[in-house]
Each structure stands twice: as C-alpha cells, then as structure tokens.
Amino acid sequence: DIVEAALAVVTPKDLLGRRIVVTAGGTREPLDPVRYIGNRSSGKQGLAIAVGAAARGATVTLVGANLEVHAAASDDLHVVHVSTTLELEAAVTAAAAEADVVVMAAAVADYRPESVAPAKIKKDVQGDTLQLTLVKNPDILAGLAGARRDGQVIVGFAAETVDDREQLLALGRAKIARKGADYLVLNRVGWTEGFATESNSIIVVNSAGDIVSEASGTKTSVAARILDLLT
C-alpha cells in the first residue's frame, strides 16, 4: 500500500546483498507430550531485527522458536520454525554456512530433561513430588563463533536479571569473552521487564568489552540501532 511504498523509498538499503540469519523466540524442552520447560520470550525483538534487516535490503533467514508473533515470509525473509534447542541449533548452523551475519536473539534453554516421557506423566502414579534431571544443552553461540567463516559477524544476546548497569556490563563482558562472539546485546530482564513487552533497553558491547551502542525504545527502533552496527 501507499505507506509501505513510502517507507520502502525512505528506508536506506544499507544492508543490500548481506545474508543475515536471525534466531527469535524461546525454545521449549518437552517433559512429555503435553508439558515443557520454556523461556519467557515472545520473539518480538528478534522478529523486529529480521523484518528491519529485510527492509534494509538484506536476505534474511529467520529461525523462529515458538513465536507468539508471526512474520510474513517474503522473497527477502525466509522463516524456519523450530521448537527445541537442538532443533534451533541444527537450523541456525545450517543457515549460518551461507550467512554473512548471525544474530542469536532467541532465548535458548540451557538445560533439557534427560529423558522425555512418551506418554503424559500421571500425578496419581507419581506421588507428591517429582524429581527431574536436566542435562546441559549445547552452547550454540560459542559453537557458531568457533565455526565462524572468514568475515562472518556473530551477534549474541544476554538477558540478565541483575540490579544495575555495572553488574550487567560485568556479566556481559565475561560472557562475550567466553563465547567468542563479535557483539553481545545486553538487556536487563525481570519478572516484568524485557519479555513480551513492546519496548526494550539495551547496551551492546564488542569483543573487547567496549560499549559500542546503547538504545531504548520500541523493539523496532532498538532493532534499527543493532542493525546499524552491521552496515
């Protein structure tokens, strides 16, 4: 329509020709056919990055984990749906082989149940308590960074529940050093912040731990600031 056409004219195509993979949403690890361990992530921030990148000329693959919001796929925006962390790892690893940039915005479950019950766990059989053993999932961000192609840019996300900016930065600097990513987007989350909201507030650090960007606002405007780092 007219608004879209006008926006298309004014949006600079400064990511033209770049192949960008974006993960979004939160992975779910099944306990049985009806229960799972999930992450509180609507996928809105990752989706805004994917849509924003496509609007700026990039060819985008969006790997979406249980998205609560949906992207309209187009020639410039391919969508791959996944649910578990292992499925997300397989999809993003495959897509990364042909990508210039990988943005890991999805909230990935660090642990999954050691075993998945084939039928619904019945509480009358289980008794008053249930012991669950969880095992560690692969570290997808570190894996992508370790397998990085020449010139490929790897962007990670860290959602931390800390009280202040200095604690957030300290956690972020330790994390990017450990993971080997090029940029890490930090945001503070709590019981009510960051997830499933329309706005966000972030700090981006580079591999040296320096702050290279800060942004607050709608998830669309925050996405634009993150994408500015890739131009």
Next chain:
Amino acid sequence: DIVEAALAVVTPKDLLGRRIVVTAGGTREPLDPVRYIGNRSSGKQGLAIAVGAAARGATVTLVGANLEVHAAASDDLHVVHVSTTLELEAAVTAAAAEADVVVMAAAVADYRPESVAPAKIKKDVQGDTLQLTLVKNPDILAGLAGARRDGQVIVGFAAETVDDREQLLALGRAKIARKGADYLVLNRVGWTEGFATESNSIIVVNSAGDIVSEASGTKTSVAARILDLLT
C-alpha cells in the same frame, strides 16, 4: 456490524441469566524469572466456550492462563488473567462462589518447582546437570467439586495421551469418579493433536460414566456442543 447483528438474532439466548466461569489456557510454573514449566495449550477451546456462552446470553467470567489468543471483554464477558496454577485456583475459586456453572478447560500444571530462584539460574555455576524437585499443585477440579454450591454444575477436562477410545473412556470414568465433577470432557492429545490446532474431537461423560455427548469439528462447534449440556 451486520454479520454480528444477524448472528445475535439467530443465536438462541438459551443460557440467559446463567453465570458461567470458564478457565482457559495453560498455567506456567516459574523456575526463575526467565524459565518456566508450561503446558501446551493455546486456550482456543476454552476461549470458544467462553465466547459461545456469552453469545447465548450467559454472564461469563473467563480466567485465562497465558492465553495465546485474546478475547474482547464485554459486559457479558469478564476476563481475569493469571499465570500459575495457584493464581488460577484463587481466581476460579473466587469467581465460582457466584457462578451457576464452572468449566475447567485450562491445562493446569500438576507440579510446580519446590522453590523459585529469585535470579536467573546460570549454567556456568550449575554444571552439567540440574536436579529439580517439583511438588504437587492443588487439585483445583476436585476442590471446586467438593465446595460445589447447591445446583452448581462443574465441568472438567481431561487431555489424555492414549491410543484408543476405550482407554480414553476408562481413564475418563476413573477420573470423574475421583474428582466428583458433573461432566468430564475427554480428548486425546499427542505431539501434534488437540493443542494449538483449530479443530478438536471430544467425548463427554457424566458422573455415572455414561457418554452424554460426542463432537468433532472446529473448536467453536465443539464448544457449542459442550454448552448444549448446560441448557
């Protein structure tokens, strides 16, 4: 608009004056501020019952647990949002005190973590495995049935992962006897069935274990068949 007005004319007001509480969605039990144990329920079936009941003249309170779909509240449809099983129990118990019918369509977590971590559990601190102890949640359906007002009708739901109709009926008959509800709506669910889909297939048994209704189709048409039992 015209379609709504026409539908309003042809929909019989056969639930006029009835006060109906409907729970919908799936409860989430937090492990920490970002992780939870969830149930695969979109809330669509419960929502269809709530909307259908209001259209047929009932005054409806919808207790929605993490609904992926949303109802437009109106004079005849009040919406209360909850997340955990304990929150759902408090909301449905309060609403039931003034209700003629309670329909427990929500998928309720049988267990919750014994303790909730105040900050995000860090995998570099935890190591390769994580042991979780879950404790049993209250049995809301049995509680409602036990506290039933004179003439109040209690409708439960049972989503079972069994292979055939006879197994489903046997589980359902044992469950309604145990819970003390008036009707139990049974449906078979699996990795791909029943949840988050647009259609559903159900069998309803009464407190004697007799089949009183069977329906397959859209969640709206299945809702209508369940509501027929209340007229």
